[in-house]
Amino acid sequence: MNQAIESFQLPPPFPDHTQLPDSDGTFVKNFQEHPQSILLTDSIGPVLEQIHPDGQYVIGQDCGIYWRETDPPEKGAEAPDWFYVGNVPPNLDGEIRRSYVLWREFITPLIVLEFASGDGSEEKDTTPLSRTEPGKKPGKLWVYERIMRIPYYGIYVIKTGQLEVYNLINGFYRPLEVNERDHYPIDPLGIELGLWQGNYQNQSLLWLRWWDNRGNLLLIGDERAEQEHQRVQQLEQAQMEAIPRLHQMGLTVEQIAEALSLPVQQVREILKVN
Template identity: 40%
Template sequence: MQPLLAAALRESLELAGLILESMLIASNFGLCATVKTQTVVKAPDWVYIPSVKPIASGEIRRSYTPHLQGEIPTIVLEFISETEGGEYSINPHYPYGKWYFYEQILQVPVYGIFQPKTGELEIYRLNQGRYEQQKTNENNRYWIAEINLFLGVWQGKKAEVTAYWLRWWDKSGNLLLWGSELVEQERQRAEQAELELEQERISRQRLVQKLKELGVNPENL
């Protein structure tokens, strides 16, 4: 389920034209840091980095070291799986807990923990070096100022899977759609346009018939 959740988050951003070439958005991707000569690597389920240094043509980016290779991540998301993944671990010793790594080592501004089974989403924001749990708005969504979007939970079907999904909304409350939803939206628009044309044709026919009943030749009008 984790790969589907991560792909869905990226898909709507991409279709909305909100992903730039300078960004790095990835899942299960190694974030690296060197602490006391030891290399520490964590692979969050989803990460959004606003600006990274380009790599040579033909190369594949296999990991990322903030500051050295670009900016620190704006937001990191972890999806709780069947096995304990240490999303809340504050272990301050090597190999370090995820929470400690994101909060104290990388100092990621926004950390989210999502439970796909129950649809529970917790968002924490870095404040004076510590994560503080955030509150949702009246629509149960979190405002992510760094991305200028709301993040929330949506229950429904995608890729033949009915589940709780993480979705984006703009500041006006409009849902950022997936590709399948855009196709369906366009289909409905086409059907509506066709229906309106048919109704217009029927109205013209009725008008012509009425004029004929009144002894008026429509072609002379």
């Protein structure tokens, strides 16, 4: 009996993100893919910071989500072009994540997005594991729907500019309807996903963008900085135009400076008075 116990060995524990491949060796499929991911991540940042003031969330860009153990390991992973997981730490044991291992964290991404270079058939593949040929992976949509059970799945076919979003209802994906702005509402985040024609990183294309639930475009850092610059310029212009009017109304230089929160000397120079 004791000899039998001594000879028994537990199976090795599930590998973690440091032990699993972080790439399958394939090329990025098009020049829009990485800028598109950055555009989505940059603009949604302030929203996620409000939802997660503790910083407990993860955004993956072309990173693997491991959902089962296989040999080789990457056969048991999908690598969405963009995904978001809430209420998980951005780093693990002080290390930057190399992948997201679903069997260790058990928290499903809320939304995954695929940027299809082809016609979208690969992203809509529903082939189950039971019907998968040896050496092949099951269909991507089947994995997201039946195994990972991801609530929102978006497919953007770059060539045609077609966007489709699915919502998991009673265990199955159903097409999500657009609202009056032709946007797809992602209700748990209070935002909308849609298409935007514009220039980003020297490419004038049709891009995926986020809006808030009132239809306001969520801006990236450069756009926020430009918006603030324009606001300051407009404020300065309004102050310059107000100074002579207030002076004509009989206000002193000191009163004008206080009313407009300007240095007294600046007001004197504009009015050309001592």
